[in-house]
Amino acid sequence: MQCIYRHVLKKIKTSKRTITTSVPEIRIYEVGPRDGLQNETKFVPTEVKVELIHKLASSGLKNIESASFVSPKWIKQMSDGVHVMTNIKKIPDVNYPVLVPNLKGYEIAKKCNVEEIAIFPAGSEAFSQKNLNCSVKEGLDRFRAVAEQAVKDGVRVRGYVSCVVGCPYEGPISPTAIAKVTEEVLSMGCYEVSLGDTIGVGTAGSVRRLMKEVLQVAKPENLALHFHDTYGQGLSNLLAGLEFGIKTVDSSVSGLGGCPYARGASGNLATEDLVYFLYGLGVNTNVDLVKLVEAGRYISNFLAKPTESKVNRALGDRFSNHLDIVKIASCKT
Numbered sequence: 001m002q003c004i005y006r007h008v009l010k011k012i013k014t015s016k017r018t019i020t021t022s023v024p025e026i027r028i029y030e031v032g033p034r035d036g037l038q039n040e041t042k043f044v045p046t047e048v049k050v051e052l053i054h055k056l057a058s059s060g061l062k063n064i065e066s067a068s069f070v071s072p073k074w075i076k077q078m079s080d081g082v083h084v085m086t087n088i089k090k091i092p093d094v095n096y097p098v099l100v101p102n103l104k105g106y107e108i109a110k111k112c113n114v115e116e117i118a119i120f121p122a123g124s125e126a127f128s129q130k131n132l133n134c135s136v137k138e139g140l141d142r143f144r145a146v147a148e149q150a151v152k153d154g155v156r157v158r159g160y161v162s163c164v165v166g167c168p169y170e171g172p173i174s175p176t177a178i179a180k181v182t183e184e185v186l187s188m189g190c191y192e193v194s195l196g197d198t199i200g201v202g203t204a205g206s207v208r209r210l211m212k213e214v215l216q217v218a219k220p221e222n223l224a225l226h227f228h229d230t231y232g233q234g235l236s237n238l239l240a241g242l243e244f245g246i247k248t249v250d251s252s253v254s255g256l257g258g259c260p261y262a263r264g265a266s267g268n269l270a271t272e273d274l275v276y277f278l279y280g281l282g283v284n285t286n287v288d289l290v291k292l293v294e295a296g297r298y299i300s301n302f303l304a305k306p307t308e309s310k311v312n313r314a315l316g317d318r319f320s321n322h323l324d325i326v327k328i329a330s331c332k333t
């Protein structure tokens, strides 16, 4: 089968010479510290959030959505965003984006010297009302003002579109509606739009239908996939999406996650499961699975709940060497 993933040229040193080879690569956008924790009822202290972010960065993840600057009246769990962002010991080549709902949140984020923000309009009218207290159109206008200011300030902007397959209040959402919102979000200057199956109702079939429509208005390199794993379809949905040439995938360590305004939705696709899956496809992730598993256990232990990652559970205490796990994933025993 022809490899469908983006390839990067890498210089690899052998004992005798340096060779240039082509390695497929997928960009992982970790959302655990934000999407993963925002729905937790027990307040996670700032130092635990910061330690989680440090552990994720040391596993090799390069994009870690670290906080959100939403109204603390709406999401109390994220109310310490300023302290989180000012206490992270940043690694130079790691991106630490934050979620921003309006200009007020943007101004606070800016004071924390963030280099990237994410805006998050919805594809569904009812969800927009519940999540943002405004219509889709009002949300888009509000986010356009934020994006324009950020672009002016040289801050990168990423966009989410929520409820790309289904809405907890309205039911199925048409791919045409999602394509329309995606096009508008891209026109605001976002370098990428992440398509969020907020309640995890998608299947490989509905994801294919969505991709066909959205790719009428966007290039695959400007799209990302954001799956919640409510019905256990996260990885098959992802495979369906990757077949369209998408190169960025969102996931959450330990499968944490959920939105308080999307009751019943489970966590995101677990990053440990994603990394294992990608190694199996021969896709380079540059992530150390042992360190990632440790990060997942750190936060699950703190929350006193079992990990939602099947890979994390399956590995138990058997493996301390990243390469051994990669061999299993690649079936190269």
Ligand SMILES: CC(C)(COP(=O)([O-])OP(=O)([O-])OC[C@H]1O[C@@H](n2cnc3c(N)ncnc32)[C@H](O)[C@@H]1OP(=O)([O-])[O-])[C@@H](O)C(=O)NCCC(=O)NCCSC(=O)C[C@@](C)(O)CC(=O)[O-]
Binding pocket: 035, 038, 068, 069, 070, 071, 072, 073, 074, 075, 101, 102, 104, 105, 106, 108, 120, 131, 132, 133, 160, 161, 162, 163, 195, 196, 197, 198, 199, 226, 258, 259, 260, 261
């Ligand atoms: C958009 C609003 C603010 C409108 O909320 P509102 O109540 O209509 O706004 P408001 O302007 O009337 O403000 C109400 C109060 O909040 C304050 N306020 C207002 N904004 C801010 C701010 N940025 N930072 C700090 N404070 C703020 C504001 O100052 C005021 O304080 P008061 O005067 O009463 O003392 C609110 O609805 C909100 O914060 N919503 C965010 C909800 C949220 O975070 N949801 C989860 C993230 S979305 C998600 O998870 C989906 C995603 C992205 O992961 C993709 C997927 O999974 O598919």
